[in-house]
Amino acid sequence: MSEPTKILLLDVGNTCIKYAWVSQLSITQTGIFDLESVDNFNFSEIQHCFVSAVGQSQKVGQLEELLQAQNIPVTFFKTMSKQLGLSCAYKDQSRLGVDRWLAMLACRGEYSGNFAVLDFGTAMTCDVVNSKGQHLGGWIAPGANTMQVALLKETEQLRAQQDDVANLSLGVTTEACINMGILASLQGFVLSSDTYMQKHFAQYQIFIGGGDQNKLAQLQLEHIQLFDDLVLKGMLELVKKTNITD
Numbered sequence: 585m586s587e588p589t590k591i592l593l594l595d596v597g598n599t600c601i602k603y604a605w606v607s608q609l610s611i612t613q614t615g616i617f618d619l620e621s622v623d624n625f626n627f628s629e630i631q632h633c634f635v636s637a638v639g640q641s642q643k644v645g646q647l648e649e650l651l652q653a654q655n656i657p658v659t660f661f662k663t664m665s666k667q668l669g670l671s672c673a674y675k676d677q678s679r680l681g682v683d684r685w686l687a688m689l690a691c692r693g694e695y696s697g698n699f700a701v702l703d704f705g706t707a708m709t710c711d712v713v714n715s716k717g718q719h720l721g722g723w724i725a726p727g728a729n730t731m732q733v734a735l736l737k738e739t740e741q742l743r744a745q746q747d748d749v750a751n752l753s754l755g756v757t758t759e760a761c762i763n764m765g766i767l768a769s770l771q772g773f774v775l776s777s778d779t780y781m782q783k784h785f786a787q788y789q790i791f792i793g794g795g796d797q798n799k800l801a802q803l804q805l806e807h808i809q810l811f812d813d814l815v816l817k818g819m820l821e822l823v824k825k826t827n828i829t830d
């Protein structure tokens with residue numbers, strides 16, 4: 585018997601490209617996709633490739649050429665005004681990053697109540713969705729690495745050394761003060777979303793995803809849940825529910 589055909593999902597953020605292999609409509613493997621070592625990547629038996637892209641357009645172009653050369657059909661997801669019971673708050677939905685849309689679809693697939701979804705990558709974003717599936721809007725702020733880059737660029741005396749700090753304390757060196765300051769900003773983003781949700785909803789959940797979610801693992805709040813592979817799981821929801829590959 586031949587191997588079941590596979591679907592490749594690609595989540596192109598402004599810093600990293602994440603991939604997932606999907607077989608029989610389940611994710612079997614995820615990782616970081618590196619275009620430089622693409623020769624080691626097994627493209628045989630790919631039935632269809634689905635892409636969410638919000639950055640790195642040059643790499644996306646290269647990827648598209650590579651897949652087309654192998655006759656692999658490629659579908660790019662777009663933010664819709666309405667999809668799978670979710671309605672976009674933006675008047676012009678095409679302006680909302682498709683990664684934010686897919687993250688909301690992933691959470692809605694898991695949870696039917698009111699929620700906020702926070703994604704900690706190059707930018708940190710928050711999107712609020714009510715139990716009727718109405719997206720109410722959100723926030724965009726610089727992510728951890730972007731904060732550090734901006735801080736070093738705009739000052740003279742700062743120097744940084746990134747450290748995977750998760751417990752918030754006080755720094756006694758410049759480097760530690762920056763790491764703690766950035767962690768405080770990330771935690772503040774979460775706490776502000778909690779305050780907002782508490783004010784507007786009797787019941788809610790806060791989902792946290794993105795490459796820097798591990799920085800928030802120590803933050804123990806009643807309504808918070810870490811959510812791996814948010815965007816990839818949103819893509820899977822669409823692939824499953826729309827039978828797009830039939």
Ligand SMILES: Nc1ncnc2c1ncn2[C@@H]1O[C@H](COP(=O)(O)OP(=O)(O)O)[C@@H](O)[C@H]1O
Nearest residue numbers: 596597598599600704705706707729794795796
């Ligand atoms: N495998 C990893 N290990 C540790 N940190 C990572 C990893 N991947 C991403 N990160 C961190 O997450 C950030 C990128 O997160 P990600 O959600 O992939 O961003 P984007 O979607 O904007 O490309 C990086 O700035 C880095 O700090």
Ligand SMILES: CC(C)(COP(=O)(O)O)[C@@H](O)C(=O)NCCC(=O)O
Nearest residue numbers: 597598638679680681683705706707
């Ligand atoms: C906000 C973002 C930069 C987040 O990107 P990421 O951190 O995942 O790389 C991206 O979703 C984007 O470019 N959005 C378009 C503007 C908007 O959503 O309003």
Ligand SMILES: [K+]
Nearest residue numbers: 703704705707
């Ligand atoms: K993000």
